[in-house]
Amino acid sequence: MKVWKYGDSIxxxxxxxxxxxxxxxxxxxxxxxxxxxxxxxxxxxxxxxDIIFAGRNxxxxxxxxxxxxxxxxxxxxxxxxxxxARIFYRAAxxxxxxxxxxxxxxxxxxxxxxxxxxxxxxxxxVGDKKFTFPPLPPEIKAIAEAGGLLxxxxxxxxxx
Amino acid sequence: xxxxxxxxxxxxxxxxxxVVPGQIxxxxxxxxxxxxxxxxxxxxxxxxxxxxxxxxxxxxIIVLDHVIPAASEKTAINHQKIREFVNKFQIKNFFxxxxxxxHQVVVEKGLGLPGKIILGSDSHxxxxxxxxxxxxxxxxxxxxxxxxxxxxxxxxxxxxxxALKGKLNPPVSAKDLILHIIGDMRAxxxxxxxxEYHGAVDSLDVQExxxxxxxxxxxxxxxxxxxxxxxxxxxFNTIGVAQDSFEVFWADQDAKYMLEKEYDMSEVxxxxxxxxxxxxxxxxxxxxxxxxxxxxxGTCTNGxxxxxxxxxxxLKGKKVHPNTRLLVLPASKSIYEEAIEKGxxxxxxxxxxxILPPGCGPCLGAHQGALAPxxxxxxxxxxxxxxxxxxxxxxxxxxxxxxxxxxxxxGTISDPREVA
Ligand code: SF4
Numbered sequence: 001m002k003v004w005k006y007g008d009s010i011x012x013x014x015x016x017x018x019x020x021x022x023x024x025x026x027x028x029x030x031x032x033x034x035x036x037x038x039x040x041x042x043x044x045x046x047x048x049x050d051i052i053f054a055g056r057n058x059x060x061x062x063x064x065x066x067x068x069x070x071x072x073x074x075x076x077x078x079x080x081x082x083x084x085a086r087i088f089y090r091a092a093x094x095x096x097x098x099x100x101x102x103x104x105x106x107x108x109x110x111x112x113x114x115x116x117x118x119x120x121x122x123x124x125x126v127g128d129k130k131f132t133f134p135p136l137p138p139e140i141k142a143i144a145e146a147g148g149l150l151x152x153x154x155x156x157x158x159x160x
Numbered sequence: 161x162x163x164x165x166x167x168x169x170x171x172x173x174x175x176x177x178x179v180v181p182g183q184i185x186x187x188x189x190x191x192x193x194x195x196x197x198x199x200x201x202x203x204x205x206x207x208x209x210x211x212x213x214x215x216x217x218x219x220x221i222i223v224l225d226h227v228i229p230a231a232s233e234k235t236a237i238n239h240q241k242i243r244e245f246v247n248k249f250q251i252k253n254f255f256x257x258x259x260x261x262x263h264q265v266v267v268e269k270g271l272g273l274p275g276k277i278i279l280g281s282d283s284h285x286x287x288x289x290x291x292x293x294x295x296x297x298x299x300x301x302x303x304x305x306x307x308x309x310x311x312x313x314x315x316x317x318x319x320x321x322x323a324l325k326g327k328l329n330p331p332v333s334a335k336d337l338i339l340h341i342i343g344d345m346r347a348x349x350x351x352x353x354x355x356e357y358h359g360a361v362d363s364l365d366v367q368e369x370x371x372x373x374x375x376x377x378x379x380x381x382x383x384x385x386x387x388x389x390x391x392x393x394x395x396f397n398t399i400g401v402a403q404d405s406f407e408v409f410w411a412d413q414d415a416k417y418m419l420e421k422e423y424d425m426s427e428v429x430x431x432x433x434x435x436x437x438x439x440x441x442x443x444x445x446x447x448x449x450x451x452x453x454x455x456x457x458g459t460c461t462n463g464x465x466x467x468x469x470x471x472x473x474x475l476k477g478k479k480v481h482p483n484t485r486l487l488v489l490p491a492s493k494s495i496y497e498e499a500i501e502k503g504x505x506x507x508x509x510x511x512x513x514x515i516l517p518p519g520c521g522p523c524l525g526a527h528q529g530a531l532a533p534x535x536x537x538x539x540x541x542x543x544x545x546x547x548x549x550x551x552x553x554x555x556x557x558x559x560x561x562x563x564x565x566x567x568x569x570x571g572t573i574s575d576p577r578e579v580a
Binding site: 009011013014017018019021022023025037056057060061062063064065068083085086087090091094095137139140148149150152153154156157 | 184196197200203204205208212226227232234235238280281282283285296297298299300301302304305308309313347348351352377380382437524525526530543545546547548550552
């Protein structure tokens with residue numbers, strides 16, 4: 001498991017350039033361009049179970065869900081940031097991508113600490129420090145448990 | 161209990177007596193805005209649409225604006241799929257290419273109204289707060305789910321009160337004011353919040369309020385909203401919206417705010433947002449003399465008539481400097497028509513401007529006016545992120561229409577007060 005560390009205000013253009021928005025729609029088309037203008041190695045080297053650490057305002061900018069779809073498809077276990085931009089946060093909920101808002105955990109990671117994450121327990125361990133995060137509100141948990149908003153919606157429609 | 165604008169609207173629409181920040185409520189938005197992304201949105205739910213249909217054909221508003229006219233076979237197919245969807249499900253509020261930028265169209269066509277809730281799969285959906293509408297951005301998946309169910313959850317936001325005083329000194333404009341505010345608040349200073357403008361708002365017309373509301377998301381805001389006053393009502397008269405077609409909400413005097421700020425508009429000077437973040441705002445003095453290869457007046461932030469006029473005023477009878485190029489995009493067809501009638505377009509073309517169709521054009525780097533490595537552009541848009549205009553090795557500076565026009569005349573970033 002590798003930790004990818006980035007700074008503040010990683011915006012959606014860095015995560016997925018706008019120029020591809022209307023030409024890349026399938027997940028296979030999206031993946032190679034993920035983080036292209038931020039870190040050329042990311043799409044080549046990322047592996048399932050990796051974690052991203054970032055600073056403030058991660059995902060700011062356009063309403064662009066390709067970064068969320070791409071990170072999820074690459075199997076990113078969680079994005080840990082000091083804070084997230086609103087639309088990105090909502091998009092992550094809707095895709096079931098785990099976001100952890102913890103400025104303390106981000107500060108604790110300087111680049112060499114061992115990192116482990118237990119989603120069940122709501123526990124993130126960075127070096128010798130343990131951080132806990134609260135459970136999701138029920139409305140949002142229901143979406144996560146269904147496997148994302150579309151699955152949740154489809155189930156709901158079937159019941160009606 | 162005293163309540164803010166956001167608390168009042170969400171309480172009313174979720175049928176609660178009162179709501180508090182942090183509470184999650186279920187609402188049925190009045191409209192769902194989509195643009196060229198309507199094709200990827202509907203593609204997520206093709207089967208379900210066949211089975212259940214669109215929950216309400218009045219719900220969606222679709223405006224083709226992002227890559228218009230189509231730039232390639234792929235983008236043409238995208239538009240084609242949207243037109244098929246519109247016909248199949250009898251979508252009433254459809255605006256094909258050439259009508260304008262979605263946010264401008266929503267307000268101009270009287271769809272963005274006070275007290276309505278509009279969710280849009282575009283981050284600048286917050287623009288309609290200019291006319292007292294509760295509007296904010298969502299993602300594509302959520303838009304797809306809304307097409308099927310017509311309802312979603314919203315978290316009641318904390319609110320921030322921006323008390324404005326004084327008056328802007330032209331050519332200092334609403335764009336300088338909002339860049340000044342964002343420079344102070346920083347890019348995440350209003351994250352998840354509802355930003356309310358109070359105080360001397362009566363010195364700002366609807367076009368200027370639009371510029372302010374539009375950029376709310378650049379400080380992270382969920383909403384950015386103005387009170388509905390005589391200025392708003394006069395605007396509705398001019399576009400033919402009946403006064404009884406909406407309900408006005410506004411904050412109570414003693415509502416609770418997370419933060420209260422005061423800005424004296426008479427102290428604001430021309431400013432420029434330097435690459436690559438919108439909150440990297442500096443006084444024009446620090447930017448003066450930077451050579452620019454491209455100048456852009458337009459986008460949903462500054463493509464209205466007063467913006468084109470501000471540029472034309474400086475350019476009248478003069479020529480764009482040979483070291484640079486000037487692109488102008490009217491934000492909508494009706495603005496374009498008015499600018500033709502008033503001679504504004506003629507002035508701009510004579511000065512050497514290239515007029516692009518009413519749409520997003522170079523703003524998102526998908527086509528038209530893309531930048532080459534090493535080039536610098538000064539633009540009236542709302543974002544200057546790395547790669548935003550198609551090239552990660554180019555630089556984008558954000559400024560007001562007057563500053564951009566002044567820079568087009570000299571080929572370097574210039575103070576409109578000195579060029580005029
Ligand atoms: S003009 Fe630019 S910011 Fe506005 S909607 Fe179009 S792409 Fe987005």
